[in-house]
Structures are given as structure tokens and as C-alpha cells.
Amino acid sequence: MIERMYPKPGLRVLVTAGASGIGAAIARGFLDAGAKVMICDIDEAALAHFAAEHPAAVTRRADVSNEGEVTALLEAVRASLGGLDVLVNNAGIAGPTGKIDEISTEDIRRTLDVDLLGQFLVLRRAVPLLRASGDGAVLNIASVAGRLGYALRTPYAAAKWGIVGLTQSLAKEMGPEGIRVNAILPGVVRGARIEQVISDRATAEGIPYAQMEEQYLANVSLRRMVEPEDIAGMALFLCSPAGANVSGQAISVCGNVETI
Template sequence: MSGFAGRFAGRTAIVTGGASGLGRTTAKRLVAEGANVVLWDVNEEALEATKAEIGATGVFALDVSDQSAVASTAAASHAVLGKIDILVASAGITGATAPVDEYPIESWLRVMDINLNGLFYCCRAIVPFMIENGYGRIVNVASVAGKEGNPNASAYSASKAGVIGLTKSLGKELATKGVIVNAVTPATFESPILAQLPPAQVDYMRGKIPMGRLGEVEETAAMVCFMASEECSFTTASTFDTSGGRTTF
């Protein structure tokens, strides 16, 4: 894994969904580049394994759709870290694969609770610490599905569109507060989350990528780390694509 030695020296970060996929890879790179990182994830066993592997400062097991748990865990994380400079909001699920008229209501609600409501709870709880500190970088993990929509993935597409809208709103709110807020919109990349999808759905998404391949998680993690760094200083309320050419806007 390439990186920038010391880029995050003295910085602190919270990574949600930090025990697998993009969250885990991003957290590993943040630590390698000098950050003190606290991981949030619903999978306690995977959290402990990741902490040991990457050298995270701390871990908290929670479901981000639980607003009270998010608020208390944000305060506990602040106590552990001393300050919160960076939030990478990566926790998410795909939900069911089905047309709208057959889409399970319970799956729709669960996707919204985690992907959109949970991300809102995280931002809501952590933003005050950043404002108090006069510095912050928030990276919300959205998807090209939030821009283009994927058939038979209405809940996921709608939740990620909501993440983009929330990011644009929050970025404008905080534009004079020293807090930068952006979203990353990856196309499909190799990740454990693909196990939640039927192969035909993965083939469809691969076929939409002009480069003709799925992304690698390290490629998106590299973009996330730029967005989380001091170098990202004049772009806020925006989106950064890692889509192999699928989206150009």
C-alpha cells in the first residue's frame, strides 16, 4: 500500500464500518500515515481483530442506526482521542435485490436506517466537536448508485442519493467553520459487501464501468485519505468519483 508518511501525524479519526471493506482499508492507511484511529462497527469480533492488525487506538461495537448509541459513543470516542479531526462514515448495507413493487418493506427501512439515518446521526454527534476545535474533515461514503440509480436496488440507490444531498447541505453549513464535508461515490469495487448481492447484479454493475473491471478497495481508500487530509482545503459540499469512468459529473 503506497502512502504519505506522517500525513496524518497528530490527527485523530473515527471510521464507521471500520472492521471490513473500505472502512478497514481506509483505517489501516490512516494509522500507517500517523493518525490515531477509533473504529466503529457492529461486528465486535471483527473489530478486535482489526484493532490488533492495524494498531487502532480504540474500538466500539454499535449499530449506527441507534441514535442514542451513536451519541454516547461519539462522546466516548472524543474522550479516548482527545479531539476528533476526521470522520469517515463508511458503515452501510446493500439491502434486498428486487423490483420496487416486490421490494420488502423491512429491507427498505433497514437500508435507510443504516445508510442514511445512521450517517446523519454520526455527523450530528461529531460535528460539534469539530466546530469547537475549528477543524474537521468529514468523508461520507455514497455510491454512483446515488447519482444514476441501479435497477432492483431502489433502497440502496435512494439512501446513497440522500447521503449526497446531506453532504451538500452540511458542507455549505460548515463552510466557514474550518470543517470540510465531501462524499465519495465509488462504482462497485471488490469488497465483502458484494456477498450480499446476486452474481447477476454484480455483473450488471461491472458492465456499466468503461474500464471493464471492478475497482480495488485501495483505490477508493486512497481518494478517501486525500479527502480526509489538510490538502483537501477548498473543495466542500461536493463528491469525488472513483468509478472507472462510469460517472463524469
């Protein structure tokens, strides 16, 4: 019974933005489970570091907001992995922090291009491979900002709400073909990215970093940050036999963030 909680060995997995943070934790989890893993990222130094630590993984530079690079990426997946069983649509950026009338059009577009359009572009090229696998799974990484309003982070929140809508719609579309689609909504995840987010929010509100961090954690019922490995654990479960009938869901892994 316990083996049902782990993905079957040999899954072919693509993780976007997989060289660091949540993406790297998910990629490591699948590698440990015996999967064939390819990651992409725009950070070439992080890619090189990941490749050195995990020589079994295939690595490639790709910007998910660039349609040509996405097409080449999925061609590389076909050539390197021989197909695709699991897509982890993880790539995203934090976007600007500020009031709506202070945010530039360029910053809004870039946030939506990476966080939302990027998932569309990868899915368009990945779905034919997932369909051919006969039992494909998609994990779209969103955020608790996809279920809660997020003052001073409107482009990011808009993109993450969009990902939830994309997930639920695609689950209905692809379910009859046996492809499961779910979204994972991380909360305050420990790492460099949340540190920058808290710093930018503290600056925007004119308060010290420590005070802003305390405010973030005060809004979490468990009063602690989530670890990247917590997100990876949910990803592995959703791609295990035990998760075979979970689809169309937006699952928070956040310690119960009450408000942001």
C-alpha cells in the same frame, strides 16, 4: 510539495463500519499516516480481528442506526481521542434486491435507517467535536448509485442520493466554520459485499453469477473493479493539505461507471 498530498500526523479520526472492507482500508490508511484512529462496527469478530492486527486503533461496537449507541460512541471518541478532526461516515448495508412491489416495508426502513439516518445521527454528535477542532473534515461514503438510477435496488439508491444531498447541504452549512464536507462515491469495489450484491442480482434476474459479474464490469469504462485501497487513497487526499479547498463535492472512485 509532496508532503502536502498526505494528512498531517496526529489527526483524530473516527471511521464507522471500519472493521472490514472499505472502512478497514480507510482506517489502515490513516493509521499508516500517523493518525489516532477509532473504528466502530456491529461485527464483533471483525472488530477483534482488526484490533489484533492494529493494536494502536481504538475499537468499539456500535450500530449507527441506534441513537443511544451513537451518543455513547461519540462520548467514547472524546474520551479516547481527546476530540475529532475527521469523521468517515462509512457504515451502510446493501439492502434488498427486488422489484419495488416485492420489497418489504421493514427492509426499506432498515436500509434507510442504516444508510441515511445513521449518517445524520453520527453527524449530529460529531459536528460539535469537529467544530472544536478548528479544521474538521467529513467524508460521507455514498456510491455511484447516488448519481445513477439502480433498478432492483431502489432503497439503496434512494439512501445514497440522500447522502449526496446531505453532503452538499452540510458543506454550505458548515463551510463558514471551516469544516469541509465531501462524499466519496465508490463503484464496483472488490470484496465480499459486491460478491453478494452480484449474486442477489443474478438470482433476481435468473442468470448465472459469472454472466451478471460480466454485465457489471461491462458498464465500467475501465472494465475492472475498484480496490478498497483506491477509496482510502481518495479519503487521505481529501484530508491532506492538498485537499484543503475541496468541499461540497461528490467524487466518484469507480473507473467511470456508465450505468448500473
